[in-house]
Amino acid sequence: xxxxxxxxxxxxxxxxxxxxxxxxxxxxxxxxxxxxxxxxxxxxxxxxxxxxxxxxxxxxxxxxxxxxxxxxxxxxxxxxxxxxxxxxxxxxxxxxxxxxxxxxxxxxxxxxxxxxxxxxxxxxxxxxxxxxxxxxxxxxxxxxxxxxxxxxxxxxxxxxxxxxxxxxxxxxxxxxxxxxxxxxxxxxxxxxxxxxxxxxxxxxxxxxxxxxxxxxxxxxxxxxxxxxxxxxxxxxxxxxxxxxxxxxxxxxxxxxxxxxxxxxxxxxxxxxxxxxxxxxxxxxxxxxxxxxxxxxxxxxxxxxxxxxxx
Amino acid sequence: xxxxxxxxxxxxxxxxxxxxxxxxxxxxxxxxxxxxxxxxxxxxxxxxxxxxxxxxxxxxxxxxxxxxxxxxxxxxxxxxxxxxxxxxxxxxxxxxxxxxxxxxxxxxxxxxxxxxxxxxxxxxxxxxxxxxxxxxxxxxxxxxxxxxxxxxxxxxxxxxxxxxxxxxxxxxxxxxxxxxxxxxxxxxxxxxxxxxxxxxxxxxxxxxxxxxxxxxxxxxxxxxxxxxxxxxxxxxxxxxxxx
Numbered sequence: 001x002x003x004x005x006x007x008x009x010x011x012x013x014x015x016x017x018x019x020x021x022x023x024x025x026x027x028x029x030x031x032x033x034x035x036x037x038x039x040x041x042x043x044x045x046x047x048x049x050x051x052x053x054x055x056x057x058x059x060x061x062x063x064x065x066x067x068x069x070x071x072x073x074x075x076x077x078x079x080x081x082x083x084x085x086x087x088x089x090x091x092x093x094x095x096x097x098x099x100x101x102x103x104x105x106x107x108x109x110x111x112x113x114x115x116x117x118x119x120x121x122x123x124x125x126x127x128x129x130x131x132x133x134x135x136x137x138x139x140x141x142x143x144x145x146x147x148x149x150x151x152x153x154x155x156x157x158x159x160x161x162x163x164x165x166x167x168x169x170x171x172x173x174x175x176x177x178x179x180x181x182x183x184x185x186x187x188x189x190x191x192x193x194x195x196x197x198x199x200x201x202x203x204x205x206x207x208x209x210x211x212x213x214x215x216x217x218x219x220x221x222x223x224x225x226x227x228x229x230x231x232x233x234x235x236x237x238x239x240x241x242x243x244x245x246x247x248x249x250x251x252x253x254x255x256x257x258x259x260x261x262x263x264x265x266x267x268x269x270x271x272x273x274x275x276x277x278x279x280x281x282x283x284x285x286x287x288x289x290x291x292x293x294x295x296x297x298x299x300x301x302x303x304x305x306x307x308x309x310x
Numbered sequence: 311x312x313x314x315x316x317x318x319x320x321x322x323x324x325x326x327x328x329x330x331x332x333x334x335x336x337x338x339x340x341x342x343x344x345x346x347x348x349x350x351x352x353x354x355x356x357x358x359x360x361x362x363x364x365x366x367x368x369x370x371x372x373x374x375x376x377x378x379x380x381x382x383x384x385x386x387x388x389x390x391x392x393x394x395x396x397x398x399x400x401x402x403x404x405x406x407x408x409x410x411x412x413x414x415x416x417x418x419x420x421x422x423x424x425x426x427x428x429x430x431x432x433x434x435x436x437x438x439x440x441x442x443x444x445x446x447x448x449x450x451x452x453x454x455x456x457x458x459x460x461x462x463x464x465x466x467x468x469x470x471x472x473x474x475x476x477x478x479x480x481x482x483x484x485x486x487x488x489x490x491x492x493x494x495x496x497x498x499x500x501x502x503x504x505x506x507x508x509x510x511x512x513x514x515x516x517x518x519x520x521x522x523x524x525x526x527x528x529x530x531x532x533x534x535x536x537x538x539x540x541x542x543x544x545x546x547x548x549x550x551x552x553x
Contacts, residue, residue, distance in 0.1 A: 030521050034538075037311055038519075050523075058526070058533055063514040065524040067354045067378075072516060079523045079533060213514075223353060275517035276354060278394070279313065 007289035008299040011045070013244060013267050014167040014192060016101050016128045018045035021257065021300060022285050025248050025271035026051050026105035026131065026171075027076065031090040036097040038278040043285055047094070048103040048269060049086065051133050054117045056082040066204040066213040071223015071250070071272060073202050075214045078107045078133075083120040091126045101128035103169070111156055114146075115163050122164040129166050132157065132191075135173030135198035144198075147173040150185035157189025167192035169246060172237070174226075175201050179233045180240035187241045195246035195269065196237060197230045222272040226250040231263050238264025238305055252280065254287035258295065262307040311519055312337060312396050316347070318389040319367060321382070324448045327374045328416060329383055333391070336368040341424040342400025342489075342510055342542040345370070346518040348392035352378050355394065357518050357537070359420035359491070359510070368395075371419040371448070397518050398541050401489055401508055403427065409435040410485030410507070411457070412474050412500060414492020415442065420510055421491050422449050429456040436460070436483045440474035440492065443467045475499035490545075498550050505546035511536050 009020040024032070026048040035041050059077030066073040080086065086104070094102065104121035108114035118130050134147030134156065146156050153170070161168050170186035172179055174197040183194055199220025204213045212218065230249020237245060247265025251257060252273040260268045273280035288300070297303055316333040323329050336345065339360035345368070346355035356378055362369030372379050385391075401424055403409065409428055413421045418439055428435045437457035441447045444467035453459050461469030462477045470477045475496060488507030490500045497509045513536040516524035520538030527534055528549045534540060 027523075028521060030523075034520050038313075056533075058528060059523065062525065062527070064526075065354075065514050065516040065522070067352065070353065072353060074516060074522065074524060076523045076526075079526055275522050276348075278311075278517075278519060278521070 005293075005298060007292045007297070008301075009288050009292070011267055011301050013246075014129055016046070018100070018267065019043070020045040020285050020288060021261065021265075021267040022281050022288075023048055023103065023246070023267055023269045024274055024281055025269035026103075026133065028271040028274045031086070032094045032102070033097050035278060039282045041098050042100070044098070044100070044281055045267065046100060046102055046128070047098060048131060049090070049105050050080055051078045051105045051107045052080045052083050052086045052117060052121065053078055053107050054083055054113045056080065056085065061215040063213055063215055064219070066219065068202070068204065068221060068223065068225065070225030071221055072275075073204060073214060073219040073221050074199070075216050075219030077216070083117045087120055087124045091124050095126055102126055103129050103131050105131045105133050105171070107133040111159050114156060115159055118160045118164050118168075122166050127166060129169055129192070130160070130164055131169045131171050131195055132160060133171050133198070135171050135175075144173050144175065147182060148176055150181050153182055154185040154189040157186050157191050161190035169193040169195050171198055172196040173198050174229060174233055174249070180236050183237040183241050187243055191243060193244040193246065194237060194241065195248060197226070197233050197249040200226055200229065222250065224250045224252050227252070227256060231259055234260060234265050235263040235307060238308060254284050254291040257284060257288065258291060258297075258303065261300065261303050262305070264305040264308065266304050311394065314393050314395050316368070316391045316393050318385055318387055318391060320387060321385055323383070324371070325445055328446070328448060329372055329374070331370045331372065331382070333368045333370070334366060336363075336393070336395045338363050339368065339396050340400035341403065341427045342420055343396055343398050344420070344518075344541060345393050345395040345397060349378055349381055351381065354516065355518060357397070357515050359541075360423055361419035362423050362426060369423075371416060373416050394518060398537055399539055401510070401542050403487075403489065406487045407433060408484060408486040409433065410483055410488040411435050411437040412440075412478070412488055412490040412492070413438070414440045414474055414496035415446070417490070417492030417496070417510070418449055421489060422453065424489055425453060425457050434458060436485060438462065438474045438477055438483070440464075440477070440496070441468070473499075475503055478503060488545075494550070497548075501545050501548065501550070505544075507545045508542050509545050509548060510542045511540050511548070513537070
């Protein structure tokens with residue numbers, strides 16, 4: 001369908017005006033620059049960097065991947081080169097192909113590690129906000145442990161907020177009874193925004209050996225199969241808090257982006273789809289104006305939370 | 311790295327569980343590189359080593375190990391397959407004039423293509439091809455034309471009785487560089503045998519192009535991805551017992 005009028009796909013997040021709401025999700029896009037071999041990544045609204053810890057980490061033993069009918073389980077375990085290398089090496093490489101501001105994703109095993117890592121990445125000019133990964137299911141004694149208890153989550157958010165200058169987004173785990181409880185806790189702790197959902201804890205077994213396929217038994221399930229779960233979480237959290245939400249979980253097409261924004265997302269992250277189609281974000285960005293035309297949407301920012309007024 | 315829609319030309323069984331696929335529509339790959347093939351009804355693409363390329367036709371060999379490869383056996387000529395081609399870093403074989411090629415099992419697939427490339431360059435490699443048994447032995451006739459071929463079988467039903475590494479220890483072969491692909495125990499054996507070569511590794515992959523970190527290994531120069539910096543690594547670089 002031809003697009004008859006100019007479609008405005010811009011959105012604003014913490015004062016950063018983005019050309020479109022499409023952001024590759026942390027852990028599915030590396031540090032971004034390698035995707036420039038597939039397409040010009042400068043079209044992306046922003047990029048969420050691979051989860052970063054204070055020191056370099058190898059992550060979990062192999063296998064780290066298990067296939068599922070509508071997605072996959074991963075247990076990478078936050079492999080990354082460490083915060084200073086991300087700031088001084090990876091971000092410089094990305095800056096050569098991507099002139100816009102990015103989102104740094106911070107993981108950790110202690111309050112101290114979260115704070116110190118966040119401070120290092122807070123000092124990078126290329127970064128416009130810090131995403132706190134308190135929901136990674138693949139790190140023992142860290143990651144998700146900080147995201148399941150509302151009290152700890154609130155304290156951690158406050159500890160990081162007290163030490164960094166840039167806006168802090170808390171990435172929430174769906175592996176809770178009621179995600180609005182942790183959402184409110186993060187907001188009380190001073191979160192400037194929330195991103196959701198991280199992966200759902202899952203497992204696959206090898207039919208021959210009867211053992212888990214993943215070396216550390218379980219991992220995070222993601223892919224199109226989780227989209228309805230993610231959408232419901234965004235919808236519920238939108239009613240529970242007032243800070244902006246970045247919606248994610250199984251987003252694989254422009255229509256999914258619209259649904260996420262209807263539910264209350266101000267921006268949308270695309271994750272696993274990047275891994276099965278390296279052109280996923282490019283296709284979504286190109287399709288967005290066409291889907292807006294079909295739906296009679298002129299300005300994308302107008303539809304944020306529309307489901308709650310419909 | 312390139313996205314391509316490939317057309318299946320032929321898909322035939324060479325042994326009860328090893329198949330050969332010939333595909334049109336791919337550019338000429340580097341030996342040691344691989345492609346990811348998408349299958350209807352399966353979320354992840356499957357990685358396969360480029361095993362031959364002639365007149366625009368790409369060859370891959372696959373063993374039926376699960377539901378995905380089982381579904382592949384049912385594909386017929388003319389089927390369109392979404393693929394990502396020319397993935398990974400292949401063999402560094404330029405300048406080798408006395409190459410030694412060592413395969414274990416279906417590790418023979420990418421090495422068959424490497425042997426073709428040596429043949430085109432006017433070099434006749436020594437090739438030690440290990441199999442479990444006679445009925446698993448594939449590509450023998452083709453390879454014996456262009457290589458000095460030595461076949462080994464675990465059960466002694468064809469050629470040398472034992473594996474490829476044991477053969478090499480007992481039968482010294484002069485070489486300036488070796489190229490090996492096969493199961494991990496064999497690659498460990500080759501590393502102990504000599505570090506003057508390259509190992510092609512296999513791993514369960516997520517994306518196949520470096521984004522997910524699902525296939526990272528430890529090397530003497532840090533973490534590397536089998537799908538991106540590999541699948542071919544210098545033999546002295548890989549740390550098999552890192553974890």
